[in-house]
Amino acid sequence: FGNGLDLTAVGTQTDFGNALYGPSRVDSTQNANFWNTVFSSDFAASGVNVWIDSVMYRDANNNPQNFGSGVAALTFIHNWTYSPSDTAGSFARYATRGQLDITGINSGTAVINGAYHQDLSSQFVSVDSTVRRDFNMTANVANVNIQQVNGWSNHCPSSGSISVTVDLTYTKDSGSPVSSSWTFDITFNNGTATVNVTSGGETASYTHPFCSVN
Incomplete structure (x- = not known):
């Protein structure tokens, strides 16, 4: 994570946008490179949950900006994964990845x-x-x-x-x-x-x- 967290490197899916943050702290909410990120995790004996939700706001010229007046569009990137520690017996695992681009919110x-x-x-x-x-x-x-x-x-x-x-x-x-x-x-x-x-x-x-x- 020292060089930034690349969302498309989390999991195996690579057909969504690339959210590149600054160094991100686990279990944190922060703003980095105009990405507003919520990064949460649960490291349990039974498995590992990781939740990353990210929002970037943009102006009418498609330039990233902080939330506030002039916001015309946003990109929301979502990545949730669960990996069980033991797959020899009964288990379940999942990976959910997605990106939504919303434009025209100032119209x-x-x-x-x-x-x-x-x-x-x-x-x-x-x-x-x-x-x-x-x-x-x-x-x-x-x-x-x-x-x-x-x-x-x-x-x-x-x-x-x-x-x-x-x-x-x-x-x-x-x-x-x-x-x-x-x-x-x-x-x-x-x-x-x-x-x-x-x-x-x-x-x-x-x-x-x-x-x-x-």
């Missing part, structure tokens, strides 16, 4: 783009079997528009889309892994979501009005 419409990725592995050892599950999820957020209603308190998307890919592998004892996958394509229109779910060559679609933009 009437904020626009959100970004991606999230999560890996989750678990193993359950019983008297007569061992079952392992490996879960992988990637979500991409594209041009999700949020109207400034009641000071951003509405949180209702008027347009944009989210695409999600989920992969699951199930293995029991020494048997062959069984894999399945799903894709979720979600589009927003004035608070109504149209969702297409595809798995195994089959697609289901539905529409749900879940919020109001007014």
